Amino acid sequence: MNIIFATASQLAQMIRDKEVSAVEVLSAYLEQIDKHNSKINAHREADLFEIATLDAEEAQKRAKQADEALARGKNWGALHGVPITVKDIIETAGLVTTAGYPRLKDHIPSEDATTVARMKAAGAIIFAKTNSPKLGGDYQTNNPLFGQTNNPWDFNRTVGGSSGGSAAAVAAGFSPLDLGSDIGGSIRLPSHYCGVYGFMPTDRRVSTAGHLPPLPGQSKYIRHMLRIGPLARCVEDLQLCFSLIAGADIKQPEIPPVPLDKPTEKKLSELRIAWTYGYDFLPISKDTRSCIQNFIKGLSDTGCYLEECNPTDLDWEEALANYSAFASYELFASTSVKDIVQGIQFTIKTEFLARTQTNFKSGTPLTRKGNLAFPPTMAKYKTILTERDRQIAQMDRFMDEWDAWICPVSITPAFPHCDTGKPIKVDGVKFPYLLACGGYTMPLNLIGSPVVVIPIGQSKEGLAIGVQIVGKRWQDLKLLAIANAITKVVAKFQHPLFSLT
Amino acid sequence: MEIVFATATQLAQMIRDKEVSAVEVLSAYLEQIDKHNSKINAIATLDAQTARKRAKQADEALARGENWGALHGVPITVKDTFETSGLLTTAGYKPLKNYIPTQDATVVARLRQAGAIILGKTNPAEMASDFQSTNDLFGRVNNPWNIDYTSGGSSGGSAAAIAAGFSALDLGNDCSGSTRQPAHFCGVFALKPTDRRLPTTGHIPEVPGMPKCIRQLMTVGSFARSIEDLQLCLSLTVGADSKQPDIPPVPLDRPSEKSLQNLRIAWTDGWEEIPVASEIQKAIKSVANKLTQVGVYVEQWKPLQFDLQKAFQLCNQLTAFNFIYSQPADFDAARKAFPVMFREATEGEKELRNLSNLSQFLPTLLNPTLKGYFETLTKRDHLIAQMDEALKPWDVWLCPVAMTTAFTHRPKGAFIEIEGRKVPYFLANSAYTMLFNLTGHPVVVIPIGQTNNELPIGMQIVGKRWKEMELIAIATKINKVVGKFQHRPLSLT
Numbered sequence: 001m002n003i004i005f006a007t008a009s010q011l012a013q014m015i016r017d018k019e020v021s022a023v024e025v026l027s028a029y030l031e032q033i034d035k036h037n038s039k040i041n042a043h044r045e046a047d048l049f050e051i052a053t054l055d056a057e058e059a060q061k062r063a064k065q066a067d068e069a070l071a072r073g074k075n076w077g078a079l080h081g082v083p084i085t086v087k088d089i090i091e092t093a094g095l096v097t098t099a100g101y102p103r104l105k106d107h108i109p110s111e112d113a114t115t116v117a118r119m120k121a122a123g124a125i126i127f128a129k130t131n132s133p134k135l136g137g138d139y140q141t142n143n144p145l146f147g148q149t150n151n152p153w154d155f156n157r158t159v160g161g162s163s164g165g166s167a168a169a170v171a172a173g174f175s176p177l178d179l180g181s182d183i184g185g186s187i188r189l190p191s192h193y194c195g196v197y198g199f200m201p202t203d204r205r206v207s208t209a210g211h212l213p214p215l216p217g218q219s220k221y222i223r224h225m226l227r228i229g230p231l232a233r234c235v236e237d238l239q240l241c242f243s244l245i246a247g248a249d250i251k252q253p254e255i256p257p258v259p260l261d262k263p264t265e266k267k268l269s270e271l272r273i274a275w276t277y278g279y280d281f282l283p284i285s286k287d288t289r290s291c292i293q294n295f296i297k298g299l300s301d302t303g304c305y306l307e308e309c310n311p312t313d314l315d316w317e318e319a320l321a322n323y324s325a326f327a328s329y330e331l332f333a334s335t336s337v338k339d340i341v342q343g344i345q346f347t348i349k350t351e352f353l354a355r356t357q358t359n360f361k362s363g364t365p366l367t368r369k370g371n372l373a374f375p376p377t378m379a380k381y382k383t384i385l386t387e388r389d390r391q392i393a394q395m396d397r398f399m400d401e402w403d404a405w406i407c408p409v410s411i412t413p414a415f416p417h418c419d420t421g422k423p424i425k426v427d428g429v430k431f432p433y434l435l436a437c438g439g440y441t442m443p444l445n446l447i448g449s450p451v452v453v454i455p456i457g458q459s460k461e462g463l464a465i466g467v468q469i470v471g472k473r474w475q476d477l478k479l480l481a482i483a484n485a486i487t488k489v490v491a492k493f494q495h496p497l498f499s500l501t
Numbered sequence: 502m503e504i505v506f507a508t509a510t511q512l513a514q515m516i517r518d519k520e521v522s523a524v525e526v527l528s529a530y531l532e533q534i535d536k537h538n539s540k541i542n543a544i545a546t547l548d549a550q551t552a553r554k555r556a557k558q559a560d561e562a563l564a565r566g567e568n569w570g571a572l573h574g575v576p577i578t579v580k581d582t583f584e585t586s587g588l589l590t591t592a593g594y595k596p597l598k599n600y601i602p603t604q605d606a607t608v609v610a611r612l613r614q615a616g617a618i619i620l621g622k623t624n625p626a627e628m629a630s631d632f633q634s635t636n637d638l639f640g641r642v643n644n645p646w647n648i649d650y651t652s653g654g655s656s657g658g659s660a661a662a663i664a665a666g667f668s669a670l671d672l673g674n675d676c677s678g679s680t681r682q683p684a685h686f687c688g689v690f691a692l693k694p695t696d697r698r699l700p701t702t703g704h705i706p707e708v709p710g711m712p713k714c715i716r717q718l719m720t721v722g723s724f725a726r727s728i729e730d731l732q733l734c735l736s737l738t739v740g741a742d743s744k745q746p747d748i749p750p751v752p753l754d755r756p757s758e759k760s761l762q763n764l765r766i767a768w769t770d771g772w773e774e775i776p777v778a779s780e781i782q783k784a785i786k787s788v789a790n791k792l793t794q795v796g797v798y799v800e801q802w803k804p805l806q807f808d809l810q811k812a813f814q815l816c817n818q819l820t821a822f823n824f825i826y827s828q829p830a831d832f833d834a835a836r837k838a839f840p841v842m843f844r845e846a847t848e849g850e851k852e853l854r855n856l857s858n859l860s861q862f863l864p865t866l867l868n869p870t871l872k873g874y875f876e877t878l879t880k881r882d883h884l885i886a887q888m889d890e891a892l893k894p895w896d897v898w899l900c901p902v903a904m905t906t907a908f909t910h911r912p913k914g915a916f917i918e919i920e921g922r923k924v925p926y927f928l929a930n931s932a933y934t935m936l937f938n939l940t941g942h943p944v945v946v947i948p949i950g951q952t953n954n955e956l957p958i959g960m961q962i963v964g965k966r967w968k969e970m971e972l973i974a975i976a977t978k979i980n981k982v983v984g985k986f987q988h989r990p991l992s993l994t
Contacts, residue, residue: 219879253885256749333871386712392746
């Protein structure tokens, strides 16, 4: 079987059963990366630039050790000898972690992030860091240190962000599994744009200790919404990775010891699934719509109960407003004045462009809660937290009636590279940048729901299209089981054509 | 045994087995209150009529073979800081003097759902913000053991009601000791669970209408005449609350069932910097000895390199961050705060004042910044990890509840004299309790003795975070050996 597109679970089994060695597997990935990532080789048509830092030597050493251990009958864990990648925003001991931020270009962490340590403890071999925009702060992946990452399905287009390198690496056969992060869509959007599977666990399920931001030495100011989660080529791998990384962490007392839930025993035909094409104020592209339509049709053939609806009582636009304000309060509480000013400038720019170039003449919901007024205050923060409680309760109530809610990831498939903040054209109509990219992902960070993204098809131009499957809070394994059942029947993984050359 | 001093568990069983009716039990409590409350003033609002109706219904239901739940027909009280549907809820705060909620606080609803009958509200410190229980609406609570002494606060009425046989169970809150200190002062059992274990929905503060500001430190607490009752109350009130998404669905832990002799118990009679009254120290030493005598491994221990001053500072700052905006800007409250601040800043020995001072609050109160909040939370994370790590080799840690036992009534903030030393008010009351609000560890308080002038002495049994059932199981075993619970004799007035 083709190694580079095998799943992590398959590789783990093949290595364990000695059908292939850890060294062979790693070599296959290193070769793939060498062919398609680096900008040195002039024979290629284009480069992907998904890999930020490669740790080939150390990884090869470790792979050899993995094979020797197996020969002695030792088993390091569920991912023994499997090479994986980690988003460059998550700290890896001894391996430079920059978060795409020039100030951190030489930052070599002395400790693994908790999630990384847990993957290593299961035997995984971390051989590279995948590219991310500066501090994970954009929906495209580009930074002064490692450049722009291109979409494996069309190099002229973005991979999305901020786990852009992560998604592309998994799509292009550079890695079987990547550990990314998501505070407003950063796992889900790239997964959708690159046609891979991504999982954002329930808020506070997984420790974020070792994630940058905050910068080393800074106080921990991001305390909600940010999740660390896997990207892979199948749902099974998402389940595996999640079970390894979830759980209480002494370094992060805010992660409660909620035990993993039991995956559902219900058959697909017994499920109640709500779904939507989205909201009128943010219509999805025709291709996205027909993809979802076909997907729902395929689902309905399984006999499950489907109903087109949005979460009752939940005001999506207000959720966007709350999200934006909340995120700004946590993100700008500790950053430098320079960063705050840049942040304000960016907000003003995107709003101005929205008002002048799109149909959002009176602005987007994102600045409705006056997050332009700095500095953020305790009073505002507490008010937003209370608003958030209310909206979480509304979503919880809705999800009491359903096993899952299916909604779009974004209004369009991957868009052509552009300046950050510039409106995105969808079916000939321009939409504000942040809404186009994150309009369907951001509220779910606010609310705390677990979300799986699965690829469901392609646009007419052959671009990947995925969909979000939203679950009940704290019932992550149940959601993953549902997603797994769905993918066995309805949507199958495909890899981008170029990678077969 | 008099009914009024039975435990909630005993009463539930007696009512269920029809040894006594719910109406009889309620009448006994109402009579006890009638006889003795005027001296103690633990009850703020009595709901006799509704309670009598409910008790009658409870008996009728039982006769029909219906069972409302584990507390079917058992009369309980609730601290007046918890909203009770249809029953006046004031938090001792003048602007709320006519406030009748339309909904129960979540924990109240859960006890009611288990069949409990709420016979009244117990008297708190105004807005739960003092270590004595007094307010403009209902006056001052006196200690049932000696009415010249305080019952403690802010759940002073709760503790006194349990000690005096006014009810079977009471719910309080604990933000820096408000459940544990009154339990210690009044000689009853109490539980402060892990931070975020129980929903605080419907608790005042916050004042209804204000945003939910208090997100750390404050827990729901319970008072009872047995540890069994604490466990029962916990099992009935625990669980996620759709109105408070911050409360994670952590199931109750399964106790290890280690025998007493297999436990490793750490104990301390206090830090030198925060000296504990010698009678308390003696009582704790005696506990350690008794446990040793029955073959338990006990060791005198304190966590290494634990910076008390830093911990107190963090606690004060975090308290300020949490409570700001929890009540509307209030000239009256501000006016009352000044003399308290002044006393705190000037009364008591300087050395002790420097250790922990309410005036540390002031910069935060005057200009709370988000940046400061996150910095404080980050430092707290480290302290929690430090305490978790330090407690790893131990099953539980025995500590004093406060530097002092119950003291004579005095203005809020006035110094407390402990063996010739003038100790600042807040330090004397909360030095040993606030630490565990800061770190979030669960604590059971048990009575372990009395002073020479017959005032109760309690002890904290500190457990691991999220392991309340283990803690309760161990506390039960310890209590069997060293516990000195007595109820106030009815004859004492």
